[in-house]
Amino acid sequence: MQRFAQWIFFAVVVLAGVPEAFGASPDAGRPNVLLILADDLGYGDLSSYGAADLKTPNIDALVASGVRFDRFYANSPVCSPTRAALLTGCYPDLVGVPGVIRTHPDDSWGVLSPQAVLLPQVLKGAGYHTALVGKWHLGLSGASLPSRRGFDLFHGFLGDMMDDYHNHRRHGINYMRRDDREIDPKGHATDLFSQWAIDFLNESKGQDRPFFLELAYNVPHTPVQPPQEWLEKVRRRAPNLDPKRARLVALIEHLDHGIGQVLAALRANGQAERTLIVFTSDNGGQLDAGAHCGPYRGGKQDMYEGGIRVPLCAVWPGRIEPGTRSDRVAVSMDLFPTLCEAAGARFEHPVDGISLLSTFQGHHNKAEPPIERDLIFVRREGGPKYHGQDYYAVRRGDWKLVQNSPFEPFQLFHLGQDPREEHDRSAKELATFNALGGVLKRHLQRAGTVPWQPPERAVADKVLKSAAGHQESGSP
Numbered sequence: 001m002q003r004f005a006q007w008i009f010f011a012v013v014v015l016a017g018v019p020e021a022f023g024a025s026p027d028a029g030r031p032n033v034l035l036i037l038a039d040d041l042g043y044g045d046l047s048s049y050g051a052a053d054l055k056t057p058n059i060d061a062l063v064a065s066g067v068r069f070d071r072f073y074a075n076s077p078v079c080s081p082t083r084a085a086l087l088t089g090c091y092p093d094l095v096g097v098p099g100v101i102r103t104h105p106d107d108s109w110g111v112l113s114p115q116a117v118l119l120p121q122v123l124k125g126a127g128y129h130t131a132l133v134g135k136w137h138l139g140l141s142g143a144s145l146p147s148r149r150g151f152d153l154f155h156g157f158l159g160d161m162m163d164d165y166h167n168h169r170r171h172g173i174n175y176m177r178r179d180d181r182e183i184d185p186k187g188h189a190t191d192l193f194s195q196w197a198i199d200f201l202n203e204s205k206g207q208d209r210p211f212f213l214e215l216a217y218n219v220p221h222t223p224v225q226p227p228q229e230w231l232e233k234v235r236r237r238a239p240n241l242d243p244k245r246a247r248l249v250a251l252i253e254h255l256d257h258g259i260g261q262v263l264a265a266l267r268a269n270g271q272a273e274r275t276l277i278v279f280t281s282d283n284g285g286q287l288d289a290g291a292h293c294g295p296y297r298g299g300k301q302d303m304y305e306g307g308i309r310v311p312l313c314a315v316w317p318g319r320i321e322p323g324t325r326s327d328r329v330a331v332s333m334d335l336f337p338t339l340c341e342a343a344g345a346r347f348e349h350p351v352d353g354i355s356l357l358s359t360f361q362g363h364h365n366k367a368e369p370p371i372e373r374d375l376i377f378v379r380r381e382g383g384p385k386y387h388g389q390d391y392y393a394v395r396r397g398d399w400k401l402v403q404n405s406p407f408e409p410f411q412l413f414h415l416g417q418d419p420r421e422e423h424d425r426s427a428k429e430l431a432t433f434n435a436l437g438g439v440l441k442r443h444l445q446r447a448g449t450v451p452w453q454p455p456e457r458a459v460a461d462k463v464l465k466s467a468a469g470h471q472e473s474g475s476p
Contacts, residue, residue, distance in 0.1 A: 031316060032204075032275040033123070033212045033339055034266070036259060037086075039079065039135060039221040042285025043309050044294035045252055051292060053241060054234075054249040058260030062279055066315030067324045067360055073331045073395075074283045076379050077300055077307035079160065080110055080137050082282040082332050083216075087118045087138075087149075089336030089351030091376060093447040098390060099380035101138060102160050103170055109380045109388075111454045112138045112149075117349055119336050120150030123212045126345035131200050132156060134193040134216035140175070147179050151214075154179050155196045157189070162218055165189045165225040188227055190219050194258030198265040205269040210343070215262065219255040222289050226250035230257075248290040273317045276342050278335060281310040297420045301379070303393040303404045304421050308377055314360045316342070321362050328359050329395070331375055374439045380452075394436045399429075401436035410437065 044050050048060040048068070075085035080101045081092035088095045095116040099109025120130040131153040132146050137160050139145065146154035159175035162168050165188050168176045176183050185192055197215045204211045224247045226234075231250040234241065241249065259279075266272045284307040285291025287299035298304030312330070314320055333353035340347060341355045354373070377393040380386075389406030398416035403409070412426040412433045426433045 030126075030210050030344055031319075031342060032210045032271055033128075033343060034262075034275055034277045035212075035214045035335070035339070036262075036277065036279045037083075037134075037214065037216040038255065038279075038281040039216070039218050040283060040286050040289075040291070040300055041220060041252070041281035041311065042291040042293040042299065043296065043306065043311060044292035045220070045248075045285055046311055049311050050294060053238060053245070054252055056252065056256040058256045058263060059279065062259075062263070062277065062315055063311075063313040065317075065322050066277070066313050066320045067326055067362075069312040069330060070325060070327045071329045072280065072310055072312035073308045073329070073375065073377070074281065074310050075308075075332045076377060077283050077302055078379055078381075079221075079282050081379060083137055084110070084112055084116075085331070085333040085353075086282075086335050087120075088116045089119075089333050089353040090116070091333065091352050091378065091443070091447070093378050093380075093452070094352070094450055096450055096452045097138070098378055098447070098452055099382075100160060103140065103173065103175070107382050109382065110452050112144050113450065114143050117347065118149045119339060120152075120212060120214075122150075122340055122345045122347050123343055124150050124152065126343055127209050128343065128345075129204060129207065129209055129211045130213075131211065132214045132216065133197045133200060134214075135218050136216070145180060153200065155200070156193060156216070157218065161221050162189060162223075164223065165218070188225075188254075190217060190254055190258050191227075193217055194261050197262045201262070201265045201269055201271060205271065210274075212339075212343075217255055217258070220248055220251045220285070220289075220291070222286060224248050224251050224289055226254050230254040242290065245290040276314065276316040276319075276339070278312070278314045278339070280312040280332070280335075282332075284308060284310060295419065297422070298404070303377060303379075303391060303402050305415070305419065308393070314356075316360065320360050324362065326359050328356070329375070330356055330359075374436070376440065376443050378447075392440055394440050396432075396436055396439070399432050399436065401433065401440070412436070 046056045046059055047054060048063040074082040075092055076082045078100050081097050084092040084095050084097035096113040097110035101110045102108040124130045130151050132151045134156040136146050136158050140158050155178050157175050158177055159170045163170055168189055174182060174184060200213055226247055230253055234246045234250045266275060284293045284299045291299055293299045293306030296305035296309060298306035300307055334356050337351055337353050337355040338357050341357045375395045380390045382388050386406055391403045391406045394401040398414050400413045400415055402411050411424040412429055413421040
C-alpha cells in the first residue's frame with residue numbers, strides 16, 4: 001500500500017507520558033521542547049564548531065551543556081525540503097517538497113502534501129501547546145498554513161526570504177502573520193522573533209501542559225543585514241576582516257545574542273530544567289555571502305559536504321550529559337521521531353527517520369553498532385542552471401554518491417579517506433557505484449508517485465492551454 005494510503009488508514013495514536021525506560025512519572029518526564037532552527041548557517045560558522053573570527057557565546061554554551069553531533073546532515077542543501085523533512089520525519093520528495101517553495105508559482109518546486117502528518121500535530125495530540133515563531137516556508141495559503149498543520153500559534157513570516165530584515169517584505173508583499181492575520185511590526189526580524197519567542201515562554205509559564213516551540217530564524221540567510229551597532233562591534237574588534245565576512249559575522253553574532261535572550265527567559269521562568277532544546281540549521285552556508293562551511297567542499301545548494309553537513313546540539317538537563325559528542329551519522333528527518341519519543345507521543349504512520357534519543361542520552365559512549373541505513377539527499381530547482389531538474393547524493397557508510405548538478409555525471413567518494421570529496425572513485429569501485437545508484441533508483445520510484453504541485457496549478461495550466469488553442473484557431 002502506498003505511503004499516502006497508509007497515512008489515511010493509520011490513525012495517529014498519541015499517549016501522554018514517556019516510555020518506562022525514562023524512569024519518571026508521566027507528568028515529571030514530559031519535557032517542554034524548544035527547537036531552534038537557523039537559516040543557512042554553515043558548519044564552520046560557530047566558534048564552538050571552529051570559527052576563529054566570530055563569537056557565539058550563547059550557542060557555544062548550549063553546545064557545551066549537552067551533546068554535539070559532528071556528522072549531522074540537512075536533508076537538502078536548500079531550505080523548504082529540509083524543513084518538510086524535519087517536521088514530517090520523511091524524505092522531502094515523499095511529502096511533496098523536492099525543492100524550494102516560493103511565492104511565485106512559476107518558480108516554486110513543491111507543495112506540502114495534505115496527507116503528511118507534522119510534528120506539531122502529533123505533539124498537540126499528546127497534550128502539548130504548539131507554536132511556531134519565525135520562518136515557515138512551507139506554503140502561503142489554505143491547507144499549507146501553519147495554523148492548519150498543528151500549530152496553535154504562528155507568529156512570523158510565511159515566505160521564503162525577506163528582501164529586507166527591517167520591512168519584512170518579499171517582492172513588495174508582506175508575509176508577516178500572527179496566526180492567519182497580516183501584521184506589520186517594526187524592527188529587525190531577528191529581534192522580533194526573539195521577543196515573540198520570549199512572549200510565548202512568558203505566557204506558558206506555570207501552565208500544566210508542556211509546550212513545543214519551533215523558533216525558526218531567517219538568519220543568516222541573505223540579504224546580510226546586521227544591525228549597524230553589531231557591525232561596528234565586529235569592525236572595532238577585527239578591522240582587517242574582509243567587509244563581506246564582517247557583515248555575516250555581525251549578523252550571526254546578533255542571532256547569538258537573540259538566542260541568549262530566549263534562553264535567559266527560559267531560565268528566569270523556571271522552564272529550563274524541564275526543557276529539551278535542539279539547535280541546528282536547515283542547510284550549509286552561502287559561500288558568496290561570506291559563509292564558512294568548516295573544512296568541507298561546497299556550501300548551500302551543493303550536494304558536497306559543505307552544503308548539507310550542519311551543526312546540531314541537544315540539551316536536556318538531567319537526561320543529556322553536558323559536554324558530550326557523537327559521530328553518529330544522522331539527518332534532519334530523524335528529529336521527528338526523536339522529539340516524539342522524548343515527549344511520549346506515539347504515531348502509527350510510517351516515517352523514514354529514526355529516533356536519536358538513545359544517542360542524545362549517552363548511549364553513543366557505549367559500544368553500540370552503527371545504524372546501517374542509506375541516506376538520500378534531494379533538490380529540484382529551476383533557472384538556467386537546473387531547468388527544473390533534480391540532483392542527488394546518496395550516503396552509505398563512508399561511501400557517498402554525488403551529482404552536484406543535473407547535467408553532470410555522478411561521482412563516488414570515500415568520506416573517511418577523502419573528506420573534501422576531491423578524488424572520484426567511481427571507475428575503480430564500480431560495484432559500490434552501481435549499488436548506490438540502485439538505491440537512488442528505488443527512491444525515485446517511490447517519489448514519483450507523490451504530487452509536488454498544488455491541484456489548482458494543474459487547473460490553471462489546463463485553462464491556459466485551452467486559451468492558447470483558441471488563439472491558434474483564430475477564435476477571439
